[in-house]
Amino acid sequence: xxxxxxxxxxxxxxxxxxxxxxxxxxxxxxxxxxxxxxxxxxxxxxxxxxxxxxxxxxxxxxxxxxxxxxxxxxxxxxxxxxxxxxxxxxxxxxxxxxxxxxxxxxxxxxxxxxxxxxxxxxxxxxxxxxxxxxxxxxxxxxxxxxxxxxxxxxxxxxxxxxxxxxxxxxxxxxxxxxxxxxxxxxxxxxxxxxxxxxxxxxxxxxxxxxxxxxxxxxxxxxxxxxxxxxxxxxxxxxxxxxxxxxxxxxxxxxxxxxxxxxxxxxxxxxxxxxxxxxxxxxxxxxxxxxxxxxxxxxxxxxxxxxxx
Amino acid sequence: xxxxxxxxxxxxxxxxxxxxxxxxxxxxxxxxxxxxxxxxxxxxxxxxxxxxxxxxxxxxxxxxxxxxxxxxxxxxxxxxxxxxxxxxxxxxxxxxxxxxxxxxxxxxxxxxxxxxxxxxxxxxxxxxxxxxxxxxxxxxxxxxxxxxxxxxxxxxxxxxxxxxxxxxxxxxxxxxxxxxxxxxxxxxxxxxxxxxxxxxxxxxxxxxxxxxxxxxxxxxxxxxxxxxxxxxxxxxxxxxxxxxxxxxxxxxxxxxxxxxxxxxxxxxxxxxxxxxxxxxxxxxxxxxxxxxxxxxxxxxxxxxxxxxxxxxxxxxxxxxxxxxxxxxxxxxxxxxxxxxxxxxxxxxxxxxxxxxxxxxxxxxxxxxxxxxxxxxxxxxxxxxxxxxxxxxxxxxxxxxxxxxxxxxxxxxxxxxxxxxxxxxxxxxxxxxxxxxxxxxxxxxxxxxxxxxxxxxxxxxxxxxxxxxxxxxxxxxxxxxxxxxxxxxxxxxxxxxxxxx
Numbered sequence: 006x007x008x009x010x011x012x013x014x015x016x017x018x019x020x021x022x023x024x025x026x027x028x029x030x031x032x033x034x035x036x037x038x039x040x041x042x043x044x045x046x047x048x049x050x051x052x053x054x055x056x057x058x059x060x061x062x063x064x065x066x067x068x069x070x071x072x073x074x075x076x077x078x079x080x081x082x083x084x085x086x087x088x089x090x091x092x093x094x095x096x097x098x099x100x101x102x103x104x105x106x107x108x109x110x111x112x113x114x115x116x117x118x119x120x121x122x123x124x125x126x127x128x129x130x131x132x133x134x135x136x137x138x139x140x141x142x143x144x145x146x147x148x149x150x151x152x153x154x155x156x157x158x159x160x161x162x163x164x165x166x167x168x169x170x171x172x173x174x175x176x177x178x179x180x181x182x183x184x185x186x187x188x189x190x191x192x193x194x195x196x197x198x199x200x201x202x203x204x205x206x207x208x209x210x211x212x213x214x215x216x217x218x219x220x221x222x223x224x225x226x227x228x229x230x231x232x233x234x235x236x237x238x239x240x241x242x243x244x245x246x247x248x249x250x251x252x253x254x255x256x257x258x259x260x261x262x263x264x265x266x267x268x269x270x271x272x273x274x275x276x277x278x279x280x281x282x283x284x285x286x287x288x289x290x291x292x293x294x295x296x297x298x299x300x301x302x303x304x305x306x307x308x309x310x311x312x313x
Numbered sequence: 314x315x316x317x318x319x320x321x322x323x324x325x326x327x328x329x330x331x332x333x334x335x336x337x338x339x340x341x342x343x344x345x346x347x348x349x350x351x352x353x354x355x356x357x358x359x360x361x362x363x364x365x366x367x368x369x370x371x372x373x374x375x376x377x378x379x380x381x382x383x384x385x386x387x388x389x390x391x392x393x394x395x396x397x398x399x400x401x402x403x404x405x406x407x408x409x410x411x412x413x414x415x416x417x418x419x420x421x422x423x424x425x426x427x428x429x430x431x432x433x434x435x436x437x438x439x440x441x442x443x444x445x446x447x448x449x450x451x452x453x454x455x456x457x458x459x460x461x462x463x464x465x466x467x468x469x470x471x472x473x474x475x476x477x478x479x480x481x482x483x484x485x486x487x488x489x490x491x492x493x494x495x496x497x498x499x500x501x502x503x504x505x506x507x508x509x510x511x512x513x514x515x516x517x518x519x520x521x522x523x524x525x526x527x528x529x530x531x532x533x534x535x536x537x538x539x540x541x542x543x544x545x546x547x548x549x550x551x552x553x554x555x556x557x558x559x560x561x562x563x564x565x566x567x568x569x570x571x572x573x574x575x576x577x578x579x580x581x582x583x584x585x586x587x588x589x590x591x592x593x594x595x596x597x598x599x600x601x602x603x604x605x606x607x608x609x610x611x612x613x614x615x616x617x618x619x620x621x622x623x624x625x626x627x628x629x630x631x632x633x634x635x636x637x638x639x640x641x642x643x644x645x646x647x648x649x650x651x652x653x654x655x656x657x658x659x660x661x662x663x664x665x666x667x668x669x670x671x672x673x674x675x676x677x678x679x680x681x682x683x684x685x686x687x688x689x690x691x692x693x694x695x696x697x698x699x700x701x702x703x704x705x706x707x708x709x710x711x712x713x714x715x716x717x718x719x720x721x722x723x724x725x726x727x728x729x730x731x732x733x734x735x736x737x738x739x740x741x742x743x744x745x746x747x748x749x750x751x752x753x754x755x756x757x758x759x760x761x762x763x764x765x766x767x768x769x770x771x772x773x774x775x776x777x778x779x780x781x782x783x784x785x786x787x788x789x790x791x792x793x794x795x796x797x798x799x800x801x802x803x804x805x806x807x808x809x810x811x812x813x
Binding site for chain 1: 368387388389392400402403404405406407408409413416417418
């Protein structure tokens with residue numbers, strides 16, 4: 006009985022954390038290249054409606070997921086054009102992108118309110134998935150959960166070990182030097198921003214296809230902002246972001262269960278927890294100025310203008 | 314064995330809004346030749362080498378590489394031909410290791426395997442010691458330059474462009490670099506050497522091309538010319554050197570610093586360690602040292618931007634000010650000329666008179682009961698512009714519109730016009746043209762002659778030798794005992810700079 010409850014709780018934590026993993030890891034790549042995209046929330050929600058609408062219309066979960074990724078990438082492309090070529094302010098453009106995304110998704114989603122999606126197929130290996138406790142926890146999820154773990158491994162490896170990853174970090178560290186050596190700063194940043202968009206879109210797809218297979222207006226409910234906070238929380242490292250996402254996802258779910266069990270903590274306090282935790286962590290890691298700046302990409306948020 | 318030079322430029326012209334940066338420039342560099350490109354700031358040297366290295370295009374003109382006309386679209390294309398460049402401002406990434414930094418500057422084929430061994434090979438062969446695993450932010454400027462040089466040499470270039478490579482090195486490091494460059498020249502590598510330091514061009518270079526105002530004004534063998542002749546070719550007029558009047562000789566200290574210690578608040582900063590010195594009335598004390606040895610921190614502590622716990626660590630004319638901020642120190646008669654002109658010494662977007670107001674509001678009576686007196690502030694700024702020969706259309710121009718030299722003359726003039734008892738200047742002539750630099754130095758000398766105490770912290774050893782009465786050397790946050798300038802030799806100072 007308690008084991009069943011525990012498994013159920015852990016399963017929901019995993020489902021709740023996966024969107025955060027996608028969005029945070031995508032944003033890490035964008036920020037490592039020096040682009041601060043505050044539009045994660047907007048990209049996520051457009052990814053969510055893109056995936057959901059495609060899922061309902063075609064009934065094909067694979068197409069739905071791809072559509073989610075593409076929607077996020079499209080939003081990121083708008084952001085990239087504005088900030089990288091037209092040199093608009095990254096902070097203002099990111100905020101505008103979020104507001105635009107919330108509005109656009111509400112407009113498109115209007116006709117999908119009240120419709121339910123069948124959900125994503127879950128892995129089911131006969132004999133293994135049925136193992137007690139471990140079976141469902143390790144082998145009973147949809148493809149997106151596994152993809153999120155693969156993406157963390159992949160991004161960590163890409164940033165640390167590959168030459169392209171090195172170039173990407175270099176662009177975020179000192180764009181003038183990277184330019185003078187001969188790296189295409191704008192192109193590398195655009196690719197990083199697009200990757201961030203794809204990942205945020207996938208995060209949104211998780212929400213509308215798996216977490217709550219419904220369209221609800223403004224259903225991301227601030228997860229994009231949590232993902233942004235996670236990036237700093239994790240000091241731009243993919244694995245730390247992964248664990249941070251599970252920590253925050255866990256808090257969200259414990260809050261739901263606590264309500265269900267009648268714990269006398271007002272739900273609003275629990276809803277505040279991830280944000281309070283972020284602020285506390287931000288204060289703690291910002292105290293060590295040197296460390297903070299050593300981890301943070303030095304050119305984060307600065308527009309690059311090739312003066313030659 | 315072709316008679317064609319390795320690199321030849323013909324009629325290179327590049328126009329920027331308002332300036333002709335390169336005007337019909339011709340240049341030829343032979344194989345194995347160390348060729349100096351000499352000129353003042355703004356003479357067009359940088360524009361020209363950026364064209365050669367493919368960073369910038371030219372409006373017209375042709376580049377011949379070993380006799381063949383080439384269009385170099387970007388630095389990658391330049392490197393493919395065998396052109397490598399060491400920038401004045403290093404293209405390095407602080408948060409990465411030496412190996413990562415070198416890998417970033419090399420074509421992909423280099424980085425697959427054995428890069429660290431190759432770094433070892435090259436650094437041994439040319440006497441450029443480097444530890445591949447260290448992070449760049451922990452390295453000295455000289456070591457950083459070695460990274461750049463090794464990065465270039467790994468590609469076996471046939472033309473190496475060096476942009477003011479010695480401006481940040483100790484005399485010993487300069488000698489090491491020259492030995493490397495001569496060895497490269499013997500190996501047949503051509504070197505295009507950009508500098509405005511005349512003595513080292515005479516020592517090192519086989520040939521010199523002198524630029525002024527975007528044009529080539531002379532070509533010569535620098536060894537056959539005196540530095541004075543070269544300087545006049547470079548400036549195009551007679552150069553007046555600052556006159557040094559003998560120090561007033563009054564023995565009373567105006568600025569006393571006692572056991573100043575400070576942990577650095579800057580990223581990769583240097584903590585200050587038990588620094589004591591005094592500056593006498595009528596004296597110019599010079600503090601030499603390589604960048605990053607605590608000069609910034611010392612300036613922060615002396616200017617009051619970082620107040621100290623011990624009020625008696627800094628005493629101005631008998632008044633302890635160690636714990637107070639810049640305003641109280643200004644009231645006590647100190648003025649400051651920070652290193653960074655735009656953003657620290659002056660607010661770029663504000664007009665000259667507003668900038669004059671910012672530092673002089675209290676001491677020069679430009680504000681009455683909290684209200685700005687615009688007329689007085691403008692008159693004050695206009696007087697600075699007139700007295701210090703600042704070339705500007707008027708005091709309503711933004712500070713950012715002035716050239717480095719003119720803005721520095723304005724800032725120095727603004728501070729001197731407050732009749733200070735003590736002036737602190739950090740790198741007062743950094744990036745300033747020779748004419749303005751001479752004017753700035755003369756202003757400091759005149760101020761000392763009037764009985765003020767002058768403290769100049771600079772990396773430019775020639776400058777300190779020229780103007781200061783006594784010299785100290787700062788190294789890793791420690792200050793050497795002062796020596797009389799007439800007793801100081803370059804090698805002695807160089808050893809102190811290196812921390813021994």
